[in-house]
Amino acid sequence: MKVIKFGGSSLASGESVSNAIDILTAEDQRQVMVVSAPGKRFPEDTKVTDLLIEYAEKTLHHQDTNNIVSEIFNRYQKIGKYFGISNTELDVIHYLLLNLPKQNYPNDDYLLAAFKAHGERLNARLIALILNQLGIKSRYIDPVEAGLIVTGEPNDALVNPESYINLDHLKIDPNEKIVFPGFFGITPSGHIATFSRGGSDITGAILARGLHSELYENFTDVSGIFSVNPAIVSHPATIKKMTYREMRELSYAGFSVFHDEALIPAIQGEIPINVKNTNLPTESGTMILPNRNFVPDRVITGVASQKHFSALYLHKYLLNKEAGFTLRILQILDKYHVPYEHMPSGIDDITIIFNRKFLTDQLIDLICNEIQALINPDQLEWINDYAIIMVVGEGMKNKAGVSATILSSLQEQGITPQMINQGASQISIMIGTKKEEASLAVKTIYRQFF
CATH class of the missing domain: 3.40.1160.10 (Acetylglutamate kinase-like)
Structure with missing residues (x-):
């Protein structure tokens, strides 16, 4: 059936x-x-x-x-x-x-x-x-x-x-x-x-x-799911097959064929999904499959971007030796009922990325003031000009040097990422850029791999 x-x-x-x-x-x-x-x-x-x-x-x-x-x-x-x-x-x-x-x-x-x-x-x-x-x-x-x-x-x-x-x-x-x-x-x-x-x-x-x-x-x-937004790249490749988790990663960053929640029942039941075009029903469309035994056709499956983010950057010397630092920040966010998207960190630095729809200018000031007073970082900077790019592909797990290839191609275009973070699943790389650089970055990555 x-x-x-x-x-x-x-x-x-x-x-x-x-x-x-x-x-x-x-x-x-x-x-x-x-x-x-x-x-x-x-x-x-x-x-x-x-x-x-x-x-x-x-x-x-x-x-x-x-x-x-x-x-x-x-x-x-x-x-x-x-x-x-x-x-x-x-x-x-x-x-x-x-x-x-x-x-x-x-x-x-x-x-x-x-x-x-x-x-x-x-x-x-x-x-x-x-x-x-x-x-x-x-x-x-x-x-x-x-x-x-x-x-x-x-x-x-x-x-x-x-x-x-x-x-x-x-x-x-x-x-x-x-x-x-x-x-x-x-x-x-x-x-x-x-x-x-x-x-x-x-x-x-x-x-x-x-x-x-x-x-x-x-x-x-539409005749399946495109590997990139056609408003950014003309006539992009159609994804022939992808996994549930690739779809989830790309949906987060702006792929809108499916409602975000729509896949969950099918994922739980491991039911294959075929996205097809009503007007061209004999075309194969895109198959979305369970992760088990999946063999990818290429290294990268898709590239997506969203521009509705902001970030809070903190620098404090010897941050890595200060117990409870992150907890105190999270308690402040919890106090104002503000969720965060990502929190990449280094030895002395931490960046907190927010979805802008959950914030107002007043909330931003309250959060920044309280973090400055309670934590006293050496540097605190609010960045409104922030976009996130997701590069997703099951094939990345078995391919060395993908991050280096991405960074090299961006550097050739004069784009310096503000953040790069590889997910624990090893099938996605998240890149933070300025909003005005996001579309060029997506085009550059797409052309490099497709």
């Missing part, structure tokens, strides 16, 4: 749904289809999820909702009409939309989650109707029926381990197709809660693990 997932852009219109159905039916093993809400049909269009958020806000503010309900229903109606679905069959979708404000919700957050989730819920119902209309034996399965239990916040849910037990007992006829809505699950008390945005990827990975799928095919609007 294969689980396949389609994003919103792949299900935005009758034509795109027809293409997705062709992909589903091209292989008998493709039995479970995870669907997103209809996305944008053209650049100026609005995603159905965004329309549902507007519907929720109007409901909460006791405003007229007739127009927004009509606009949402019209999106499903157009898809249904493309396949000849009758008005009577579409009435259930209209009814469910109208009935949303009439349900009981513990609070406004649960209301918002329920409204958002219906983009996927209604689309899955509609696509199951379409498949049966086309003579393809199909069944809509709701997370309630499947026992996909979640905990956590209403709009930032986490899968409960009980879900995998429930999914293991789900009966699926070998001759039927299952249509399952992405993005949400059911709380122990029976309310809808959504994963963080982009969470249909998470649902797909959960089902792939819970149903013991041989493969999880994630269909997007």
Whole structure:
């Protein structure tokens, strides 16, 4: 069995749904289809999820909702009409939309989650109707029926381990197709809660693990994962295969094909993932595989960068002989609830790298003032101009001199890294540069290895 997932852009219109159905039916093993809400049909269009958020806000503010309900229903109606679905069959979708404000919700957050989730819920119902209309034996399965239990916040849910037990007992006829809505699950008390945005990827990975799928095919609007951001390097190479941990390392530094959390259920179940293009479904795409027995094709798999970092540099003579130095710094950060990303250090130096989104100018001043007063470093410098570049590849473990090659190529371009740190896994090298040098550094490293 294969689980396949389609994003919103792949299900935005009758034509795109027809293409997705062709992909589903091209292989008998493709039995479970995870669907997103209809996305944008053209650049100026609005995603159905965004329309549902507007519907929720109007409901909460006791405003007229007739127009927004009509606009949402019209999106499903157009898809249904493309396949000849009758008005009577579409009435259930209209009814469910109208009935949303009439349900009981513990609070406004649960209301918002329920409204958002219906983009996927209604689309899955509609696509199951379409498949049966086309003579393809199909069944809509709701997370309630499947026992996909979640905990956590209403709009930032986490899968409960009980879900995998429930999914293991789900009966699926070998001759039927299952249509399952992405993005949400059911709380122990029976309310809808959504994963963080982009969470249909998470649902797909959960089902792939819970149903013991041989493969999880994630269909997007790109032909696999590029080895570098195409906005930096034109026509970059597509990664043919990579490991879970390579994907995690690259996701951290800006690769955005997958939601960061989406891989975790598949990783835990050791399910291979194939990222493919909905519009070019016969292309091989990118395979994401377990680490065990993986043989890399090349030294470097990908290069990625992010520019939203800042760093605090401290120098103190004989730092290595001062017990508790790092602990006192961490206690200050904990006091102000500020996480740090990395802390490379030397004999007399330490650099603390922060994600800028967790900081304000006031917090920076408070932290620097307290560190200066409590620790009294010989030098304390705040660096706003900071970018991180990740060079990732399973092939680096068995190749000597990769760091030297990188540094040499950067030096030729006049780039002096502010920090270089190799991870304990030996599959990644992190480089800190000035923001304005980051793109050139990425291009230089890419050209050196590709």
